[in-house]
Amino acid sequence: MPELVFFSGTMDCGKSTLALQIEHNRSARGLQGLIFTRDDRAGEGKLSSRLGLVTDAVEVADDLDVYAYVVEHLSQGGRVDYLIADEAQFLAPEQIDQLARVVDELELDVFAFGITTDFRSKLFPGSQRLVELADRVEVLQVEALCWCGARATHNARTVNGAMVVEGAQVVVGDVNHLAHEVGYEVLCRRHHRRRMTSATAHAAALSPDVLPVGSA
Numbered sequence: 001m002p003e004l005v006f007f008s009g010t011m012d013c014g015k016s017t018l019a020l021q022i023e024h025n026r027s028a029r030g031l032q033g034l035i036f037t038r039d040d041r042a043g044e045g046k047l048s049s050r051l052g053l054v055t056d057a058v059e060v061a062d063d064l065d066v067y068a069y070v071v072e073h074l075s076q077g078g079r080v081d082y083l084i085a086d087e088a089q090f091l092a093p094e095q096i097d098q099l100a101r102v103v104d105e106l107e108l109d110v111f112a113f114g115i116t117t118d119f120r121s122k123l124f125p126g127s128q129r130l131v132e133l134a135d136r137v138e139v140l141q142v143e144a145l146c147w148c149g150a151r152a153t154h155n156a157r158t159v160n161g162a163m164v165v166e167g168a169q170v171v172v173g174d175v176n177h178l179a180h181e182v183g184y185e186v187l188c189r190r191h192h193r194r195r196m197t198s199a200t201a202h203a204a205a206l207s208p209d210v211l212p213v214g215s216a
């Protein structure tokens with residue numbers, strides 16, 4: 001039975017890597033997939049992983065009807081055995097409905113990958129629709145970790161190194177870019193709630209208030 005599967009997690013937990021592995025394993029067996037993405041850090045029409053792998057993909061513009069795109073591809077004699085959609089949080093809810101239609105009417109597997117919540121811990125509209133429609137929601141097995149060692153479950157945004165909770169929902173960026181104006185850091189819920197990033201935790205640890213008596 002074909003399925004719509006949502007592989008979800010925080011930033012930097014290996015979603016794009018898994019997307020590329022699924023693509024590799026299936027194409028190695030002669031299957032042909034269509035790969036979609038939106039606003040990947042590597043640029044338009046790219047699906048990239050931090051492990052250095054990258055592949056071409058169809059950039060999902062606001063007005064792209066994914067179902068119609070696949071039907072058109074098939075009607076022109078193209079072969080499609082499955083779909084991959086990375087950065088699926090950025091897709092509009094209607095485009096997620098189109099992915100579900102591909103599963104139900106064209107009987108193709110669709111593998112969607114994305115972060116569930118934004119820097120304010122609010123669902124992205126695309127992710128919300130995926131949670132509503134997916135046959136399965138899979139959490140990735142390799143845990144991203146908070147600076148404290150706990151499993152990271154939330155995404156924090158930093159601006160010039162300080163965690164922020166206001167701003168546009170979509171700002172393309174990366175983790176470990178604290179020197180950049182906008183960066184991201186994955187945190188456990190406890191430290192996301194306390195707005196405690198690795199930098200603020202480090203600064204607190206170095207504060208004179210907590211240094212041993214007599215230290216310089």
Ligand SMILES: Nc1ncnc2c1ncn2[C@@H]1O[C@H](COP(=O)(O)OP(=O)(O)O)[C@@H](O)[C@H]1O
Pocket residue numbers: 010011012013014015016017018048049050051142144
């Ligand atoms: N130098 C490295 N050596 C080994 N693994 C790495 C390295 N850099 C990144 N990774 C792995 O890649 C993961 C990020 O993969 P990626 O597919 O880009 O994540 P996502 O798409 O979820 O943001 C990290 O959590 C880590 O497991």
Ligand SMILES: Cc1cn([C@H]2C[C@H](O)[C@@H](COP(=O)(O)O)O2)c(=O)[nH]c1=O
Pocket residue numbers: 010011012015016039040041114115117118119120155156157169170171172173174184
């Ligand atoms: C939390 C959050 C993230 N983003 C952006 C930042 C990245 O460009 C992508 C996530 O990519 P990844 O491959 O999963 O690391 O999403 C955003 O726009 N808004 C946010 O709140």
